[in-house]
Amino acid sequence: MKVGIVGAGMVGSSAGYALALMGLASEIVLIDRNEALAIAQAEDIAHAVPFMSSTVVNAGQYRDLEGAGVVILAAGVSQKPGETRLELLERNAAVFRAVLAEVLPVVPDAILLIASNPVDIMTQITTRLSGIDPRRVIGSGTILDTARFRSLVGRHLGISPQSVHAYVLGEHGDSEVLAWTSARAGSVPLSSFAAQVGSPLTADVRAQIDDGVRNAAYKIINGKGSTYYGIGAGLARIVKAIARDQRDVLSVSISTPEVAGVSDVALSIPRVVGAEGVLTDLFPDFDDEEYAALNRSASLLKERADAIPL
Numbered sequence: 001m002k003v004g005i006v007g008a009g010m011v012g013s014s015a016g017y018a019l020a021l022m023g024l025a026s027e028i029v030l031i032d033r034n035e036a037l038a039i040a041q042a043e044d045i046a047h048a049v050p051f052m053s054s055t056v057v058n059a060g061q062y063r064d065l066e067g068a069g070v071v072i073l074a075a076g077v078s079q080k081p082g083e084t085r086l087e088l089l090e091r092n093a094a095v096f097r098a099v100l101a102e103v104l105p106v107v108p109d110a111i112l113l114i115a116s117n118p119v120d121i122m123t124q125i126t127t128r129l130s131g132i133d134p135r136r137v138i139g140s141g142t143i144l145d146t147a148r149f150r151s152l153v154g155r156h157l158g159i160s161p162q163s164v165h166a167y168v169l170g171e172h173g174d175s176e177v178l179a180w181t182s183a184r185a186g187s188v189p190l191s192s193f194a195a196q197v198g199s200p201l202t203a204d205v206r207a208q209i210d211d212g213v214r215n216a217a218y219k220i221i222n223g224k225g226s227t228y229y230g231i232g233a234g235l236a237r238i239v240k241a242i243a244r245d246q247r248d249v250l251s252v253s254i255s256t257p258e259v260a261g262v263s264d265v266a267l268s269i270p271r272v273v274g275a276e277g278v279l280t281d282l283f284p285d286f287d288d289e290e291y292a293a294l295n296r297s298a299s300l301l302k303e304r305a306d307a308i309p310l
Ligand SMILES: NC(=O)C1=CN([C@@H]2O[C@H](COP(=O)(O)OP(=O)(O)OC[C@H]3O[C@@H](n4cnc5c(N)ncnc54)[C@H](O)[C@@H]3O)[C@@H](O)[C@H]2O)C=CC1
Pocket: 006, 007, 008, 009, 010, 011, 012, 031, 032, 033, 034, 037, 074, 075, 076, 077, 078, 079, 088, 092, 095, 098, 099, 114, 115, 116, 117, 118, 119, 140, 141, 144, 172, 226, 227, 228, 231
């Protein structure tokens, strides 16, 4: 599958690098308004290819997206230290209006994979502006938060994060919801697993994990300016599900008719992802607190998305 990437900065190039190493794309085209950057990133990534795969990596113009099955949208501004994702909304909405006007005429049938923040609202805006089937306009949503959650729980329990089946729901941002009630390690409920291995999930431990997930981006941005390796791998993981029609359950964001009592909102819940995009939405078991938190997250996202003029 050919994959286009618009925005060849830290996130776009990391996604391209992960895709190239994993050999998930036959061809990658990197596009950026800074053409010199796109050319340099493509060349650098292409030099990694001979070690791992045979992906052809080029920089290009919008017309070079023709034939792409997936286009990753990672253009726009990123957070400065202390800035929230929501504070990027107006600036990145303007970037997306310009980018979509170029992308849609060339690849009207591609699946659009949104990374730019605030990713849920950018997904909602893209769905409305493009008129594409919402199941083919996919925000990376909480795929990264879910990875952070699994990593911290895995470390606490002394097991691989891949054996932790737990999701972060709602906004990819401050109002996100760690779904403890439905979480499993192997097939065992998390609290039972934790007790069996002598590492109980006390309120303190849960609070530390919650903080580690919710505030990871702020801490990394303070330390190195931006985050990109995690989301680069997360975007490649979503492309894998699409390119190979894997029907993987991933926490991604699409515009959804109703979540936790809120209508027409883009946010993350676990969803089945395959060649046609999102195939099925899944609603895990919640306790009352989780349901209320998801309702708050959904309400906030809907209010902000509905206030953006198209
Ligand atoms: N969804 C997620 O989990 C994550 C999302 N992000 C978001 O990804 C976005 C990109 O972040 P970075 O790559 O770190 O930023 P960056 O500044 O390194 O790259 C952004 C690129 O977009 C390009 N660009 C801006 N306007 C454009 C336009 N109109 N047309 C074409 N290209 C344009 C810039 O030239 C720049 O190269 C940000 O919004 C950031 O918040 C970052 C990390 C995780």
